Amino acid sequence: MSKTTYVEAIRQGIWEEMERDESVFVMGEDVAVYGGAFKITKGMLERFGEMRVIDTPLSESAIVGAGTGAAINGLRPVLEMQFADFMACGFDQITNFAAKCRYRWQQAIPMVIRAPGGGNIHGGPFHSQNVEMPYVHTPGLKVVQPATAYDAKGLIKAAIRDNDPVIFLEHKYLYRSVKEELPTEDYTVPLSKAKTQREGEDLSIITYGWMVHVALEAAERLAGEGISIEVLDLRTLAPLDRRSILETCKKTSKAILLHEDTLTGGLGGEVAGIIAEHAFDYLDGPLLRITAPDTPVPFSETLEKAFLPNADEIVKKARWLYRF
């Protein structure tokens, strides 16, 4: 059986939902004729036609606004932001309107906004950012970031079937760097459920996205030293799976909060708050954050490498925390 890449898994997930439900359609810049900047929507125009695969002008705010209007009027839009960085151009529509419809007038917005983010691809300040936090901070939005091909397919399908607006963050570096065999039958992965990607006893690394793989690499190296690491993949960043966060902390009593996003106001701080409030008595060491520094994402290879968290840094800090 052949392996499916992360990018292909997302494509398959959307495709299957479009086959399953006529109200599902895709819209964005260069998604129809060109098949999308990352080829997620390749072949969809030919299969589903121009009514369901829609090229738009370069207008992120109008894309989100029109998606929200279509969702109000009975459709299930899957919108593509060409890069997560440019979702900022639709920020008002997302946070001031789409996120608040259910609260203001009991109106469901079953809409997915797909946004490729993340670095390690030499994208520089405008094509590498991790933009999750403003959306995580907006009540009414769900925010998802898969780390594996299995989860990418299962989560995009669950997001499309969900009746709330979902920001679906895809990691560009993972698009073609991870692959696995996928089930042939229909499946979804539930939102707001974290997943233990590696069982361990001594220390928990709580993370998401590409950093799941970096954490697993560090865990493998530390296993050789007799340090047993548990890796919890959050998968959904809002609303958070608080129970799984607390369970892993109660189990190992030590936690590292790891993300590719910058430090200040990053998700690590929120997770640390949850642990401090609800599992303080279980902790045998300080909560550590390993994140990118508070700078824009740099372009040049040496700078980008220095910016991104890496396995060496994790190994070093995990050793210190283990011995604490």
Added chain:
Amino acid sequence: MSAPVLAHLRTEFDRGLCHRFLYYMLMMRELEERIELKLYRQGKVVGGCYTGRGQEAIPVGSAVLSQPGDWLTPSHRDMAALLIRGITPREILAQYMGRATGLTKGRDGNMHMGCAERHCVPIISSIGASIPVAGGLALAMRYRGESNIVFNYSGDGASSRGDWHEGLNMAAVMDLPIVYLCNNNLFAYSTPLDKQMNVCDIVDRVAGYGIPAEIVDGNDVLAVYEASKRAVEHARSGKGPYFIECKTFRMSGHSAHDPADYVPNSLREEWSRKDPILMLQKYMVEELGADERDFVNVRKQVLSEIEEAVDWALEQPFPDPSTLEDDVYESI
């Protein structure tokens, strides 16, 4: 500032239709007066309080043409559009008073209300944001092959927002069935038109998007109605969007707290002579042989409905604080 265009072709308007116009314009006027000049000052309505005094002809002359399957995105000076869609004075007052039985269950205030069943999207406070949303509502209509259309309402201020431009452009290239009604009331809050744009008319901006547009006297409900009829026919027959700029004037401050002392007295006096309700009544007397007593009766009916609705709304419960976290998500 260009002068409003007054001339238009008068066709025969029957008495029934004119009475309908009069009823909704008076209901909007009197209901808003009651809210702003009484309930707000008595502290029974709190927060913002925006009225469309002097602009009633615009929502009335257009929304009466809406069909049940159409969608409307009214702005904050378009209360009559909600009334025409069947939203009652009771519901409007409960909303203004923040009661649990208001359309937003106390989650939002003043004119920030809508209703999915009656196809009214509540105003998005970042003015102009409703333009792309109207596009999506219309897109879904075309998706299903319907002949329904969207009535989008905004003002001159909205035309300076990026969303306005993105939304009009997208609707144009996609040929979406939308009728845009722009109330150009010469001021965006306190900022006069000549500090908002360097062209004479909003339609000059619209021209850049290839959308047919016309200017009407927004204080003449018959003119608004006739233009809306042309626009509705255009959009319903699949010819794409259509834009109507309604020249009008805001006979109040931006909201209840605003004395609008930045408005020259001469301008206010000039426009007070063009009150849309008096203009309609004059037409009804001169062209349809209506009697002043008819107007008195309509007003009496409106005031008695408002009286009853105010009494009802004041009895409505405030939202239970335990519902604070409801309706953020469908489920977690």
